[in-house]
Amino acid sequence: MKAVLDHIGIAVSDLPASLAFFRDTLGLHLEASEDIASQKVRAHFLSTGQSSLEMLEATSADSPIAKYLEKRGPGIHHLALRVEDIAAALAHLKARGVRLIDERARPGAEGALVAFIHPSAAHGVLVELKQPAPAVPLFRTVGRHTLGDLELVSLSDGFIRLDGGAMFGTVPRTLWSKRLPPDDTNRIPLGMRPLIIRGEKTLLIDAGCGDKMDAKSAGIYGLDRRYHLDHSLAEAGLTVEDIDIVLASHLHFDHVGGFTALAKDGTIVPRFPKARYVAHRGEWEDATHPHERNRASYLPENFVPLQDAGVLTLVDEGAEVMPGVRFRWSGGHTPNHQVVMIESGGQTAVFTADMYPTTVHIPDPWIMGYDLHPMDTLTFKRAFAKEAVEREYLLFFEHEPSLAAGYLREQDGKRVVERLI
Numbered sequence: 001m002k003a004v005l006d007h008i009g010i011a012v013s014d015l016p017a018s019l020a021f022f023r024d025t026l027g028l029h030l031e032a033s034e035d036i037a038s039q040k041v042r043a044h045f046l047s048t049g050q051s052s053l054e055m056l057e058a059t060s061a062d063s064p065i066a067k068y069l070e071k072r073g074p075g076i077h078h079l080a081l082r083v084e085d086i087a088a089a090l091a092h093l094k095a096r097g098v099r100l101i102d103e104r105a106r107p108g109a110e111g112a113l114v115a116f117i118h119p120s121a122a123h124g125v126l127v128e129l130k131q132p133a134p135a136v137p138l139f140r141t142v143g144r145h146t147l148g149d150l151e152l153v154s155l156s157d158g159f160i161r162l163d164g165g166a167m168f169g170t171v172p173r174t175l176w177s178k179r180l181p182p183d184d185t186n187r188i189p190l191g192m193r194p195l196i197i198r199g200e201k202t203l204l205i206d207a208g209c210g211d212k213m214d215a216k217s218a219g220i221y222g223l224d225r226r227y228h229l230d231h232s233l234a235e236a237g238l239t240v241e242d243i244d245i246v247l248a249s250h251l252h253f254d255h256v257g258g259f260t261a262l263a264k265d266g267t268i269v270p271r272f273p274k275a276r277y278v279a280h281r282g283e284w285e286d287a288t289h290p291h292e293r294n295r296a297s298y299l300p301e302n303f304v305p306l307q308d309a310g311v312l313t314l315v316d317e318g319a320e321v322m323p324g325v326r327f328r329w330s331g332g333h334t335p336n337h338q339v340v341m342i343e344s345g346g347q348t349a350v351f352t353a354d355m356y357p358t359t360v361h362i363p364d365p366w367i368m369g370y371d372l373h374p375m376d377t378l379t380f381k382r383a384f385a386k387e388a389v390e391r392e393y394l395l396f397f398e399h400e401p402s403l404a405a406g407y408l409r410e411q412d413g414k415r416v417v418e419r420l421i
């Protein structure tokens with residue numbers, strides 16, 4: 001089992017005096033307080049970087065903390081180790097004959113699951129195991145929708161974690177972290193959701209980050225591809241052979257890493273053997289001539305092999321790649337970033353790519369720090385939001401962790417997303 005220090009619990013008899021020392025004298029930041037009714041305690045968390053101190057105050061005379069104070073006086077009460085799967089951790093300990101206070105996990109503070117190991121088994125230390133609440137519900141499966149004569153199938157290439165600050169640019173953490181709580185290294189989970197359009201042909205927009213990333217980068221980006229594009233295609237009843245056209249919203253690695261694959265002989269080849277790949281001409285120019293600011297996002301192995309294999313077509317905005325499917329310039333994120341307009345039977349869907357990466361980016365000024373031209377993003381978003389509400393566009397959110405698509409509605413002067421998939 002793998003465990004990291006989550007917090008150290010300290011029993012306090014005089015909270016203001018303890019805070020005067022730990023908060024005011026040591027300068028630790030008081031993060032949150034919470035009543036834990038089942039334990040008859042109030043917990044106050046002070047941040048110490050990746051872990052915290054938990055000041056425990058008894059709220060009743062028969063609280064375990066009150067009893068502890070009576071017997072031992074104030075001081076260190078327990079230490080808590082964070083585990084990914086508490087049931088597995090308890091099974092592991094039980095199998096080794098470790099004496100447990102809680103044989104089964106029970107609810108703790110902040111929606112976590114907790115269980116205690118008996119101090120006699122831990123050499124005099126009371127050890128708590130804690131499995132934190134899943135911060136964001138992750139939506140993994142395939143979603144379908146019929147739009148006129150077209151069938152839209154939302155897929156998943158798993159999840160990637162990016163720095164929350166970078167994802168929200170000038171928006172303060174206190175605001176975005178309420179909507180997308182970050183992990184202990186400030187990263188937030190993001191989906192990678194390619195979209196299939198089945199009409200005259202079978203077209204795929206973007207393909208996630210693929211499987212060529214080395215272990216170090218995969219660790220940095222917290223890649224979770226236990227369920228990835230191949231699984232998703234299979235769930236949709238498709239294989240890589242069924243794709244006729246592959247379209248790139250832009251050429252960043254988290255969108256086109258899955259365009260190519262490593263062959264058995266070590267060469268990098270197009271992943272969709274029968275497909276023609278379509279990219280925007282200006283975006284191609286930028287990707288193949290990167291500068292210091294965008295070099296880390298444009299990885300040549302994701303797109304140069306397509307040109308080498310002769311399967312690449314470059315187009316300009318407005319180009320109709322298949323009946324009902326066309327590029328529309330949005331710019332901002334990259335100078336030639338494209339959203340994809342999908343129209344059939346009088347209805348419109350839009351693959352918004354990195355213009356609205358998540359539903360949390362709906363407010364006009366909530367713009368990614370990654371964007372090269374944020375003022376272009378702002379101008380586009382202002383006009384687009386109005387249009388999307390009025391014309392009832394179905395919007396696909398490529399990086400949204402917990403849903404795939406929905407309608408933008410205006411309710412009491414606020415924009416909300418009504419989930420469809």
Ligand SMILES: [Zn+2]
Pocket residue numbers: 250252333354
């Ligand atoms: Zn991007």
Ligand SMILES: [Zn+2]
Pocket residue numbers: 252254255354357399
């Ligand atoms: Zn992206």
